[in-house]
Amino acid sequence: MTQQSMPLSGAQAGIWFAQRLDPGNPVYNAADRIDIHGPLRVDTFERALERCLAEAEPLRLRFTDEPAQYLPEYDSLRGCLTVVDLRGEPDPETAAREWMAADLRTPVDVVTGRLSRHALLRLTGEHHVWYLRAHHILIDAYALSMLVSRTAGIYTALADGLTPGAGPFGSMAPVLAEEEAYRASGRYARDRAYWLDRLGGAPAPAGLRRRGSACSLCGSPRPHAFLLPRAPSRPPVSTARRAC
Template identity: 30%
Template structure:
């Protein structure tokens, strides 16, 4: 075992032994809170590899129209004041990590490229986005959110938003943009921001979660996962090149999707089989993985929103939890039989999604290989269609700006989102272990397999053209 993995194991043991055995008392300093289970995992990683940018969450948007930069700066400050997690910094107190919500805030940074033209302007824009996306954070000193407005002209800007994952997840994207847009409008009009009242803060959730971790429901949830994942199979391994420690390098994402016709057929399959689109897509992905690895007992990771309390819907913060979906393709099932198996697995995962993945890894103690993410190096994501999304702001039309992010965590992630013309997204992967041609082939096979699920449910998996 390497020195780095020794240190990681020690930190995890320290975290586990400092979990309280009874609910924490009410009251106390409301300006600080314990870390949630998921946050603890990221904090441990940062202690091992401080200054890494792999858990930055960069987002970029192109704004067309007149942008009042002073109003945007004030709106940003209002959002940080409203959303406690964006003021968090992280430290250790008596060997136990703690988050405090009185950290510094960073004002809006403005970069003016309006005097540049053509290729020079585009090249400098890409460099600003790349540098801003990859600049590291110090969890102990903060701030853990940076926002940069790049001025390309009088009526064109690119807004770069970069939080650290320990205070921000996928659901937070829509919440943050909604809050920022409402506060920006309020700054322009002088009226109060039209936003829902917050029934609690991220600190409230963190304190509740720590009590939950010490309770009976948590123990039942833990026991479910320990039983469900007993006799773990080997992690899915799609590598076609030798693995080297700490050598992860991202490849250019490969587009993947299901066109509108296939998406409509998929909806009919869901109605007929009484499953969700996520279940069909997961089953199709499992078939493709099985065909490429020869394995019939597969572990696939999938992030779930994990916002169990009603007020958390309106909060920015790190709630998401990675769950392990164990898909059984043994016995050459029909597509209908496989969908039934996946449905049962997914429903169980939804019901038990709150147990922190880092704690699960620590309990199961799988073989720690520094070249492979623990347990589930392959993940599947379907964005929630009901998640709050950004809308245009007063006088501004907003478009998502493409970003190339240098960091990579998993071996491979398929990420899809519903849209007006089907389900589309991309596959991110490690170019140090996979060739792009292999990932393009996997994307094509996935689309074909989804179509197969929408045709004859009595077809057996072995007969599919995958």
């Protein structure tokens, strides 16, 4: 059966063209680091992550050689989590930072590459680091925070023997339909006329010719933190989000 192709949103199209013009640039990689302190059930965490990713349609999107996207008919989420044991390293924290930095610096092809990745780095028996990286064509920083919160909620429910509630994620189809309707509306025509007038006399837009060096990577992680009630099913969690 042929995959049903969908157009890109305006934001996605800009990233698609930019990455295709400069495929060796990792600047569109976005990542979060989540420090989990306490007794973590790794198998339960992996189940929670798989369920969350199954709900989050944007993270399952694939892209083609033309500016288009589609949802695979079958996309197994089993094995989506890489577990890395760093307890034997002389300095597990430094080893974790180097591992994450190397992954974040790796360019990702938007057509053939691995657009998202999840790893659980084990520093001690009760200190794990959840590293999640996604290409900006899939998701932004706010959506990454939603992914973290949803996975934590599913984990808590599963660990307590409960059924997780409904997730917050929607489908791409309504988003694309809303953008298409806007572009066909009188409001879009008025907005376009306004900005053409407002920017009259501005320098000519830059062309697509590649020039200069690749953009630099995002800055160092920006610390954020939250604590969950300390119990076997709810280990305290602190986060450090990369400022992308």
